[in-house]
Amino acid sequence: MAGRVDVSWLVGGPQGSGVESAAGIFSGACASMGYHVFGKREFYSNIKGEHSYFVVRASSGEVRSNVSGADIMVAYDTETMLRHHADVRGGTIIYDSGMQKAMISDVATMDRDYAARLGAELAGAGRPEGVEGAVAAARGAGTAVHAVSFRAILSSLAEEAGNPRLRGMTRMFNVIGASLSMAALGIPEEATRAAIRRAFAAKPEVARLNEMAASRAYSAARSEVGRARATLAPRGGPREGTMLAQGYHGTAIGKIAAGCRFQSYYPITPASDESVYLESHVELGVAGSRPGSTLVVQCEDEISAIGMAIGSSIAGARSSTCTSGPGFSLMAECLGWAGINEVPLVITLYQRSGPATGLPTRHGQDDLLFAVHAGHGEFPRIVYASGDVEESFYDTARCFNYADVYQVPVIHMMDKYLASTILTCRRFEASRVSIDRGRLLTRRAGEGYRRFALGGDGISERARLGVEGAEFWCTGDEHDEAGHITEDPVVRAEMMRKRLSREGLALRAIPDAEQATLYGSGEIAIVSWGSTKGPILDALEEVRAGGGPEMRFVQVKMLHPFPASYVAHLLEGATTIVDVESNYTGQLGALFARSMGREPDHYILKYTGRAMTSTELAGALRRVAGGTAGRREVLTYGA
Amino acid sequence: MAGRVDVSWLVGGPQGSGVESAAGIFSGACASMGYHVFGKREFYSNIKGEHSYFVVRASSGEVRSNVSGADIMVAYDTETMLRHHADVRGGTIIYDSGMQKAMISDVATMDRDYAARLGAELAGAGRPEGVEGAVAAARGAGTAVHAVSFRAILSSLAEEAGNPRLRGMTRMFNVIGASLSMAALGIPEEATRAAIRRAFAAKPEVARLNEMAASRAYSAARSEVGRARATLAPRGGPREGTMLAQGYHGTAIGKIAAGCRFQSYYPITPASDESVYLESHVELGVAGSRPGSTLVVQCEDEISAIGMAIGSSIAGARSSTCTSGPGFSLMAECLGWAGINEVPLVITLYQRSGPATGLPTRHGQDDLLFAVHAGHGEFPRIVYASGDVEESFYDTARCFNYADVYQVPVIHMMDKYLASTILTCRRFEASRVSIDRGRLLTRRAGEGYRRFALGGDGISERARLGVEGAEFWCTGDEHDEAGHITEDPVVRAEMMRKRLSREGLALRAIPDAEQATLYGSGEIAIVSWGSTKGPILDALEEVRAGGGPEMRFVQVKMLHPFPASYVAHLLEGATTIVDVESNYTGQLGALFARSMGREPDHYILKYTGRAMTSTELAGALRRVAGGTAGRREVLTYGA
Amino acid sequence: MAPSLSDYKTGVHNDWCPGCGDFGILNAIQMSLAEMGVARHEAAIFSGIGCSGKTAHFVNVTGIHTLHGRVLPFAQGAALANPNMRIVAVGGDGDGLGIGAGHFVAAGRRNVNMAYIIFDNGVYGLTKGQASPTLKLGTKTKSLPSPNVNYNVNPVGLAVTSGFTFVARAYSYDVRQLKDIIKAAIAHEGLAFVDVLSPCPTYNDINTRDWYAGGGTGGGDGAERHSRIYRLEDEGYDPVVHFAGAGELNEKLGQALSRSLEWGERIPTGVFYHNETVTPYDGRIRDQIRNYAENPPALQAIESGGRATTDVSPMLDELAA
Amino acid sequence: MAPSLSDYKTGVHNDWCPGCGDFGILNAIQMSLAEMGVARHEAAIFSGIGCSGKTAHFVNVTGIHTLHGRVLPFAQGAALANPNMRIVAVGGDGDGLGIGAGHFVAAGRRNVNMAYIIFDNGVYGLTKGQASPTLKLGTKTKSLPSPNVNYNVNPVGLAVTSGFTFVARAYSYDVRQLKDIIKAAIAHEGLAFVDVLSPCPTYNDINTRDWYAGGGTGGGDGAERHSRIYRLEDEGYDPVVHFAGAGELNEKLGQALSRSLEWGERIPTGVFYHNETVTPYDGRIRDQIRNYAENPPALQAIESGGRATTDVSPMLDELAA
Numbered sequence A, B: 001m002a003g004r005v006d007v008s009w010l011v012g013g014p015q016g017s018g019v020e021s022a023a024g025i026f027s028g029a030c031a032s033m034g035y036h037v038f039g040k041r042e043f044y045s046n047i048k049g050e051h052s053y054f055v056v057r058a059s060s061g062e063v064r065s066n067v068s069g070a071d072i073m074v075a076y077d078t079e080t081m082l083r084h085h086a087d088v089r090g091g092t093i094i095y096d097s098g099m100q101k102a103m104i105s106d107v108a109t110m111d112r113d114y115a116a117r118l119g120a121e122l123a124g125a126g127r128p129e130g131v132e133g134a135v136a137a138a139r140g141a142g143t144a145v146h147a148v149s150f151r152a153i154l155s156s157l158a159e160e161a162g163n164p165r166l167r168g169m170t171r172m173f174n175v176i177g178a179s180l181s182m183a184a185l186g187i188p189e190e191a192t193r194a195a196i197r198r199a200f201a202a203k204p205e206v207a208r209l210n211e212m213a214a215s216r217a218y219s220a221a222r223s224e225v226g227r228a229r230a231t232l233a234p235r236g237g238p239r240e241g242t243m244l245a246q247g248y249h250g251t252a253i254g255k256i257a258a259g260c261r262f263q264s265y266y267p268i269t270p271a272s273d274e275s276v277y278l279e280s281h282v283e284l285g286v287a288g289s290r291p292g293s294t295l296v297v298q299c300e301d302e303i304s305a306i307g308m309a310i311g312s313s314i315a316g317a318r319s320s321t322c323t324s325g326p327g328f329s330l331m332a333e334c335l336g337w338a339g340i341n342e343v344p345l346v347i348t349l350y351q352r353s354g355p356a357t358g359l360p361t362r363h364g365q366d367d368l369l370f371a372v373h374a375g376h377g378e379f380p381r382i383v384y385a386s387g388d389v390e391e392s393f394y395d396t397a398r399c400f401n402y403a404d405v406y407q408v409p410v411i412h413m414m415d416k417y418l419a420s421t422i423l424t425c426r427r428f429e430a431s432r433v434s435i436d437r438g439r440l441l442t443r444r445a446g447e448g449y450r451r452f453a454l455g456g457d458g459i460s461e462r463a464r465l466g467v468e469g470a471e472f473w474c475t476g477d478e479h480d481e482a483g484h485i486t487e488d489p490v491v492r493a494e495m496m497r498k499r500l501s502r503e504g505l506a507l508r509a510i511p512d513a514e515q516a517t518l519y520g521s522g523e524i525a526i527v528s529w530g531s532t533k534g535p536i537l538d539a540l541e542e543v544r545a546g547g548g549p550e551m552r553f554v555q556v557k558m559l560h561p562f563p564a565s566y567v568a569h570l571l572e573g574a575t576t577i578v579d580v581e582s583n584y585t586g587q588l589g590a591l592f593a594r595s596m597g598r599e600p601d602h603y604i605l606k607y608t609g610r611a612m613t614s615t616e617l618a619g620a621l622r623r624v625a626g627g628t629a630g631r632r633e634v635l636t637y638g639a
Numbered sequence C, D: 001m002a003p004s005l006s007d008y009k010t011g012v013h014n015d016w017c018p019g020c021g022d023f024g025i026l027n028a029i030q031m032s033l034a035e036m037g038v039a040r041h042e043a044a045i046f047s048g049i050g051c052s053g054k055t056a057h058f059v060n061v062t063g064i065h066t067l068h069g070r071v072l073p074f075a076q077g078a079a080l081a082n083p084n085m086r087i088v089a090v091g092g093d094g095d096g097l098g099i100g101a102g103h104f105v106a107a108g109r110r111n112v113n114m115a116y117i118i119f120d121n122g123v124y125g126l127t128k129g130q131a132s133p134t135l136k137l138g139t140k141t142k143s144l145p146s147p148n149v150n151y152n153v154n155p156v157g158l159a160v161t162s163g164f165t166f167v168a169r170a171y172s173y174d175v176r177q178l179k180d181i182i183k184a185a186i187a188h189e190g191l192a193f194v195d196v197l198s199p200c201p202t203y204n205d206i207n208t209r210d211w212y213a214g215g216g217t218g219g220g221d222g223a224e225r226h227s228r229i230y231r232l233e234d235e236g237y238d239p240v241v242h243f244a245g246a247g248e249l250n251e252k253l254g255q256a257l258s259r260s261l262e263w264g265e266r267i268p269t270g271v272f273y274h275n276e277t278v279t280p281y282d283g284r285i286r287d288q289i290r291n292y293a294e295n296p297p298a299l300q301a302i303e304s305g306g307r308a309t310t311d312v313s314p315m316l317d318e319l320a321a
């Protein structure tokens, strides 16, 4: 990674104060310059005031995760300064000089336990328990710390604009902060201003003011900050075919492309962003046909959401719902109904930290075993997980195909980490999306149509509502071929076989490459699923670059039915199996042990609600390689 | 088993026609004579008219299951005759001669597929597709078949009673049928009449009439039937300390004894019998205290049922809810709330065949993995299964102790087979019920009470509502020691450890004997859970009696956390592991494979909605012993 | 050839108890479809779980027998995905007003174009006679160990309060009126609700057919007893909201609520409330999706030769770096 | 020493948005408890999930912050297990009338002795401003991509129809009236409901404090605008049902429903309906359990020295072979 430019930028502030815009502007500017960008947002379950921050990594090479620590931080509120100063070891901090005298006790929003630990730490080092202590500590760690008066910049802006009311517009602090740091990083002013214009495209007046503020900040930076230690020199401009996407764009646009025409949902973090996106892109162009549309229905609860999606699927539309753990818990019963009635359905499950309400805006991968087992009784299903945003676009279309072809509910596992990232990736290629509706009957059937006909490969023809001569019945009770209730033990057994054999069928028919992916090689093998992919790939590079061994990584995408023999094939010759997951119990490990006849040797787990950084993961992997790792390696980085 | 008397008796008729009373009378008479009794009921999800039947086994030795086939059957409706004639190979059938001309096509209630198979079978043997064909087939199989005119008996009764209206009282057919068969079996008339008096204790007039009917039936039997091949000779009278219980009595009376004082429920088969029992035994005597009571609340749905039980548990009452699969599916979210808030709670889960509505009145053990994984996120729980009704009484009290001591929700697995059995068992000994409420705080706490205090063994003091100085907070969000919301990553990790460490603690502290039970010895080892216990124990005896090998049986009672090392200990030296379960996928097998590093070698499974008989199970075990068994042996006996 | 009544009957054995009121409702539904000439493939019955839930198997149009309490979400999903179908939802009083009450309230707010019929017998039939939400406080039917401790829900009142735009009550033994009401409900543009009083002779020994017919009313021996049931229309009751606007609306809602509270000696049937001044959900959607009716979700083309045909480039362009 | 207002405040940081109407409700709850002199350990606040759900952490009595939509089951369970506690349930309009509407209807039927307060802001606050069930049809707040397609639920109407026996509406910026109503609700024997109009300045830019204060009413520039809110009591409105029996009941229910429909120019607050002629649930239970109040489930002795003390021999004797 020599010669590689790689800068981690951190911005924090109270929720609702524009942290996101700041990150958007920074990311936009970097992307437009041709850098790879990867950022993630941390925030409280709160609307205004609690601490929120964004760490964005910009690099000349591919980036797929965050690292521990930051190269440059901009803090326009006290809490950010207090919480994150230690993240910037040896880098650059720019903070608003207005907070200089603030103490920990002035920050009402900080978790009490957190505040207590921080206070003890500063006090222990003999430093004041406030911003001054933080500044001293940072300097002690070799960080360049610059106090800049954000208010002075605002005042000069107010003067320039001839509008004294601007003096009080502290919500421009975010743009000022971003611009200060961007100036320090050597990002051309015009790149920053262009990014601002894009961010506020809908409000030209706001854009103009913010551009002016940026300009003033650039001047201030020149005189008061100078050049940061890390820099982002101009590059050749945006890379061809690159998008700057948010995490939920993958599944949202994936649904549109896959022909999902009905989405029912009940609001829940971090799932509703997807539905809100669909709601604002309702009317659709369709090649060779009249305009299409996605009907998005906000329901009274998640039971209704899945119930409506099932009703719509029976009517013939590709249908979906999108939720998070609490909502998914409520869907368990209806899921079984879809199972016994062989209804295609895609449930996009954006996981967050549970149980119960848990940490509603924090990351977790703790719903895997629940997704595999949700709902009483036994019925076929597919559980499928995407590793990153780009994958999630193509996977969404696959999930709909699996649902239609195997006539089963498909649970598409996503998570909060994926949802709240912003990143550059290749433009999705809709032309690569194929659609297979399986045995969907839209025209008059022959005589004696039977929805649940036995025989063949266990997949019967599925009529949609409204097809003449193809009336049918469904029931959550055990049923005969026509769909009428039966309690006959022989038919029962046949129907159980018909339904559950579909899992084996899917396992055999779905291409191996869609079930699991192998990266790298080596005797130490990581098995993992979902959004740990980015941190793992980056950590593997880091280990190798640091002189550590080459390792292999098996990303399991189809979690249920579990592709045991293909995974075994990919693991041939591996001596050490390391399970990596963002949960407490090692849920993939349990599936692995059940199917593979052996447990993983090590578990690298994290359950603080924060996603893994490649740095801490690389550390744990080095311990595994060095033989010093325990059976459970627990990661904890991040505020 | 030489010298052992062992008679299987079958009665069938339309739902609502008194099949249950007939079985109650037969069982009562047998029990009062000193026989061991074990019977189970099969019925449709229907109120009136569909086919229902009862098979009761009476024996001089202990009986814990049904066998395939029956020694004597009494049929007062056509469907019973048609469906069950082949069950009585070489025994005795008594049927109402009024149905002689009836054809399969006259029976509207029969599942179409069943009727088709039966018709084909009779036709294939060149027999009429109706009762006459069935009679011929039975005779062909060596069965003694007696047609008796039930109507004639009714007429003579009407005459005797001087009440011509009695001629039309066909609902006395059940008592007539039962009495005919009991006479044929050599049961003294007085034993039958005493059983009738008990059955109709609340309605003396009805009892009197039925006694008269029994008497006429006894006369008719003497002249028209004679002695059946099998007989139940008089014995010494009821065995000391024996009860004739129904399946749900174990958990219902267990709850009363355990001090459960709040039960919320929503009606569902086969769970509601328990609640209805509690509702009719509301006021309770309590030694050394004023009268107690169980408050039973019928809720608007199962979400409310579990929510109320949680609220009541927080208030300080031992609280419970009782449900079946569909209801349990709806409880998943609240279960997680109880988990994160360390609320003691017992959920009695009477399983039936799923998925969805499934076979609502039929047996299944298909909710195990769901019980273990229900609810998003990760939280501690105990899943515990009883093997028979007697166990279920003591286990219920254990479950409440586990809940209180470990401050976790406990799911007590029962099933439809257990629920709808009638059996003799030892009188429950309330004196053996110990109560441990764990760290429940009912008096003023010291200063600074913190409900979720960290440290120690991970179990903190739990105040009930209303304790001065011990106000507390609960939240489904991650929380600090006081119970207030926190998003601090360090506290989060500590709380996860606090909660989940409780599973390991329970595993270590609960006596091995409560976690699993070993029966017998041998290289072939059966592992199973729940209500298969009876069939397994009986099958093991049968295999041995037939000259087959001695086998061992490990009954796993605590399913989660899984007692891997104790089970491994009990399995030492076993060369072949056989998993026995009433489901399709072998769910215990999955838990076993995950925890034990190996899969069972064979699965004996049944998923027709009918419980295993010891006969068919013994057959499969013989195949295992003989090396001819497949990996999956699927059982199918029973209509 | 116009379909006849028998075309709407399946051969599935009906296992309701003899004398069950539900038979009348089933007949009325079949007659309604036949008289309206609804093509079999253009209708679907959705049902909940309970004795009443089996209805979906007895009517010979597509039948979707859903889960306990969930009939409305399933049915609305289908109705929204293909508004050209005639959707009739049916279910028990426990199903719709106990476990399903939340969906009931929400459905009223949505006003999707379909009809919903509740088989109101005051008990949970299929689970052996527990009190249903419509059973009156203090009533002790033979299957209850002690008198009902819950106040009853008022189905008609709840429906009007929740925004249903056609609200009626009928009696399962007055099949003619019932059928007329069901036809009007199906024809109604928006969400129609019909509460059908339906005796359960097996478990509800209080509100029996005889009781509705006047049992317990009238004088002593020989005195003529009068039916408890009367028809709103016979008293000149006008359920229709003629003008959009608060004044008449309030009055019509008020009279519906007030009439719905009558019980005991005089029980009104008929249409309580009928409001076509409220745009149904599909009309509201048309503001967002102009061709919703012509090209609804269930019928849209989404692929050609196995390749996706939806144009996502506008969305991707928005995101170009 | 009588507790003071500050005793009812926890030190937990309140992270509601500046200007959120919920602050007024929180204050009123704390003031009510203080003025009524409710001992801290004898009260418990149960809350749902939403901005409003955090209330349980701000009041210094036991606080149980439950799940989204489930506050009523949890609270009723506690109230039933220990009827000596003062139970106050609180939550959002989405919580109580969207996902929780089924429990709302059922709770009315039960009439358990407790109070329930809904923080009615027309939006789903904590999930970023989607339409809540009380938002009016066609309203487009700034956080909605298109106008609301659902009719609004009528909380007061729903409560009276569902059997709540005390039903009121208040406004979070009229803390004095609000407090008096909350006190009356807590004191009420049976289930009391208070719908509190509570502006959400962050997401609901339609029903703002200014709007309630009359914004948009009155004449043009300079003309005096009048508050939209008026008090029922100021118009001599009598919410009380004085006699058990249908006549007055009907009238009082009808007037409550009719007033609850007023909206826009004139929005009534105060007690809409107050009926103490209905026995609360605990009274109904006493027919089955004579000493229920003295020895409720949560306080019963069940063991002595670790051994069970309940006498099950009567049940076992029933089963003796």
Ligand SMILES: Cc1ncc(C[n+]2csc(CCOP(=O)(O)OP(=O)(O)O)c2C)c(N)n1
Pocket: B266, B267, B268, B269, B302, B326, B327, B330, B357, C049, C050, C051, C052, C053, C068, C091, C092, C093, C094, C095, C096, C119, C121, C123, C124, C125, C126, C127, C132
């Ligand atoms: C989630 C769930 N809970 C409980 C049941 C059991 N159950 C089946 S039918 C029924 C009630 C039926 O009553 P109602 O809805 O009034 O219908 P009816 O039988 O009276 O027509 C119940 C509770 C179920 N199927 N699913």
Ligand SMILES: Cc1ncc(C[n+]2csc(CCOP(=O)(O)OP(=O)(O)O)c2C)c(N)n1
Pocket: A266, A267, A268, A269, A302, A326, A327, A330, A357, D049, D050, D051, D052, D053, D068, D091, D092, D093, D094, D095, D096, D119, D121, D123, D124, D125, D126, D127, D132
């Ligand atoms: C089962 C479930 N679904 C969704 C959510 C997400 N959620 C949290 S708060 C909320 C709505 C809050 O709105 P409201 O009840 O009106 O309360 P407010 O925030 O406006 O006070 C939702 C949908 C959840 N926590 N649980």
Ligand code: SF4
Pocket: B047, B048, C015, C016, C017, C019, C020, C021, C022, C051, C052, C121, C125, C126, C199, C200, C201, C202, C203
């Ligand atoms: S139980 Fe009642 S509702 Fe059900 S079929 Fe029988 S009579 Fe009808």
Ligand code: SF4
Pocket: A047, A048, D015, D016, D017, D019, D020, D021, D022, D051, D052, D121, D125, D126, D199, D200, D201, D202, D203
């Ligand atoms: S989002 Fe609205 S309801 Fe929530 S705290 Fe902010 S202002 Fe209050």
Ligand SMILES: [Mg+2]
Pocket: C050, C092, C093, C094, C119, C120, C121, C122, C123, C124, C125, C132
């Ligand atoms: Mg009913």
Ligand SMILES: [Mg+2]
Pocket: D050, D092, D093, D094, D119, D120, D121, D122, D123, D124, D125, D132
């Ligand atoms: Mg709200």
